[in-house]
Amino acid sequence: MSVNIFADEATEERAESARLSSFVGATALGDIVKSTLGPKGMNKILQSGSTGTVNVTNDGATILKSIQLDNPAAKILVNISKVQDDEIGDGTTSVCVLTAELLREAERLVNSKVHPQTIVEGFRLACIEALKALESSAVDNRSDAARFRQDLFNIARTTLSSKVLSADKEYFANLAVDAVLRLKGSTDLDHVQVIKKVGGKLTDSYLDEGFIMDKSIGVNCPKRMENAKILIANTSMDTDKIKIFGARVTVDSTGKLAELERAERAKMAAKVKSIAGLGINVFVNRQLVYNYPENLLAEMGIMSIEHADFEGVERLALVTGGDVVSTFEGAEAGKVRLGKCDLVEEIMIGEDKLIKFSGVAAGSACTVVLRGSTTQMVDEAERSLHDALSVLSQTVLETRTVLGGGCAETTMAVAVERLASQTSGKRALAVEAFARALRQIPTILADNAGLDSSELVAQLRAVHFASPPQKDAGLNLDLGEVADMRKLGVTESYKLKRQVVTSAGEAAEMILRVDTILRSAPRRRDAH
């Protein structure tokens, strides 16, 4: 006798088969992204099934986001890489690969009849030990401004070296560091505007001290304004509606209608007058500016810019030091803070007209203009730059750095291996497995570079274990040898590495603890 307690099509996977499906899903996903890891990693083409748009990328988070998945464990991996992207901005591939490697090791242990909870216990011990080792190897150069800048530069260079911008990494690393240092500790990357224009080559990209807005100046307005006094507004400049609910106009003759229209125009004219009364010569509005007020403004010699989007307005306010205002009547000229800059002019990039605000007083925002030969190239360049900017902005907050090129991973693996030799019980197997998973990162780096990974990683481990240990040793992937990473300047953010290890540990633990997968019937969608 059997009773089906579930709804139709709802399924249950138990014990071995559930575990198998999560291990397989997670490791498969890890294998997809692992070839993009490191400076010699490869790119992937993502083609959209519905629209056919092509996207060339090396960014783990972007790749994972675009894969349609049905495996729960794989979905967890995608989620951690997304969180890594939101938190730090880079390391999205590493976190995914490390989790997959941890699970691969765990699968081996489960097959040799170790209880999943015992593995979890071992992983926890190992994770703590690894983080301890990572922390003790971190270097903080906060107090020394010049060296700190060098650190930032190195981090940016390391991050960019695995991306499309690697050919010009020095150039872009400088660009990113300059942009982030202008933020003065804020992590709001919206203040760094990136304008993409196809055409030219990558090195034609530049950082503009001022602010460039991808909008055009209203017709009939002056196209160039020196000593600009800018009013940044968020107000409706079409017809100023009566906002009281339910109000509507009923008139009994056309004469009255004309009167009302005049009154409306008068109201707008009064608004424009009070705006002009603030002593401005540039008016930037977030919303539309209709022809009539635009005309009025032009007559008074005021440049008007309409439809600047929300971020644009906010950035402009930051750059020029003005307030974003919506009410004008009754405001005295002194009370509203106006934005100031030396020059507002229309410029050309490629074939497009843009507005440039230069000579700004207080500049915590800036603009990066990216050029490149194809749309895909520029898009990928933007993603790479975004990664670098994110990492840098987080590093400004948490200033410690560690070494890249597999050095940090090997340091951790060495510490974890020492712990394994001192741990008693079955947990030791899991601790050892954790160290093996960590060592997979330099292995993959070397593999992707087409080098003899077994040989190199063994050498690397040996010098880390040697007495005295060479703690700065990592892989020089260009020459295929073990080298001093500090001398090469391959630096990574401590916060990034820490997040990779904790996230991977937590996700692996979560997947490992699962022994049943209950799947509801997929929601039916009507065919039409």
Place this chain on the structure above:
Amino acid sequence: MAQQPQATMAYDEYGRPYIILREQGKKTRTHGLEAIRSHILAARTVANIVRTSLGPRGLDKILISPDGDITVTNDGATILGQMEVEHQIAKLLVQLSKSQDDEIGDGTTGVVVLAGALLEQSEELLDRGIHPIRIADGFEKACAVAVKELDRIADEVEFTPSNTENLLKTAMTSLGSKIVSKAHQHFAQIAVDAVLAVADLQRKDVPFDLIKVTGKVGGSLADTSLVKGVVIDKEMSHPQMPRTVRDARIAILTCPFEPPRPKTKHKLEIGSVEEYRKLQAYEKGKFEDMIKRVKDAGANLVICQWGFDDEANSLLMANDLPSVRWVGGPEIELIAIATHGRIVPRFEDLSAEKLGKAGLVKEIAFGTTRDKMIVIEECANSKAVTILVRGSNKMIVDEAKRALHDALCVVRNLVVNNRVVYGGGAAEISCSLAVSKAADEIPSIEQYAMRAFASALDSIPLALAENSGFSPIETLTEVKSRQVTEANPRLGIDCNGRGENDMKKQFVYDPLISKRQQYLLATQMVRAILKIDDVITAGSMDE
């Protein structure tokens, strides 16, 4: 089950059929022992699903929703609530764990496992030909004995606001089976601190609505923190408003910064220029009036349930009134309680004494994606607290929130009633011993049912031992015999392999009321199932 002609027909002495219950093809019917047996099977299937989640070494389940969203959890109530159960009896079990969740908040897995075990035992008795009602009566009697035994072996744990060690230990027991055991001590401490912060120890009351649990992905579990104040997932309405307000006096509004909108349906007709101008002036005046009233009351921060349009936003900025908009109903209530403010529904009602007070209000940013939250700290009423859960992915944050809820419930139960029994199956073993002893003194058939109840109780320590990777029967018999020979009801299964069976020394406690509730609910539920002898499913209507 074979679709035999069911008792839908009867024949009179001439062999002519009567139709008693109309067979309509789609209507199905199971009845008699057959029905009970199929119910028992369904209940056991459900119990078997959650059985592996029991105990500190129990494992988790992945639940996939119809839309493909994933939940990873160890919480019995969540597992049962989210799986798509169709069977009637299985649905009853889902309800059972839900009522344990609502009432106690913890032990949702245990209650289902116990109910499943009871039904499994009753199947054997049915095979021997004992009437279901007699079985149910026997269970009832046995349950009374077990509850009495729980009372006998219960210990009191002492705690004071300054010495919370025992509360901490109990919270740790509850958290032991969840993924947050990674930051075990940390989470237990947060749960204890949160409950003690809001608890009224004189009245033994813990108002749960003062504890808010919010989550934000990023960081790791160990970054979870307890904020003595309120955290809301909002940001300042204008990008240029100050990010920090000290000594805030907060106007808590449930009216929008918009021109009034009379509730009665109306039409406002503008017939002349005159009227147009008047309306315009009125509208402008209204905005200024609103701001003035807020200013006059002495507020320096506005929390509004509704939005405000650009004009009001700019005016607020110009008048140095930082403001937060679109704050949801429960949150606004929490802010009002925390800051001793009053929720003001109309601008006319604003006055100085209705403002909420807080020492520090600040906006904090997370990560690289402009995620912002507003933290209100040093509130006038120090009782409201918020737990901000962090974790490396969405599923882990959700699971941590559920685990915290359980732990909060356990600590609350202890504050309300500080009697505990010992976990690790110790209480079940003692009760099982007591019940089987009592059974021998019963002269009627119920004796068998009571013995069955005792074996059902054993299934909890059995499951614990099994999940921990021990040989279940061997472990149970050893502990059981030691309980009798040493007369020590504190001996249980040593799930973590620490080499110590005394649960008092391992500090594994469960609140007495939670255990008692489990027994009572499970017995009641089993009785209800045993009493059902006929299930008629009406077929769906013809389309």
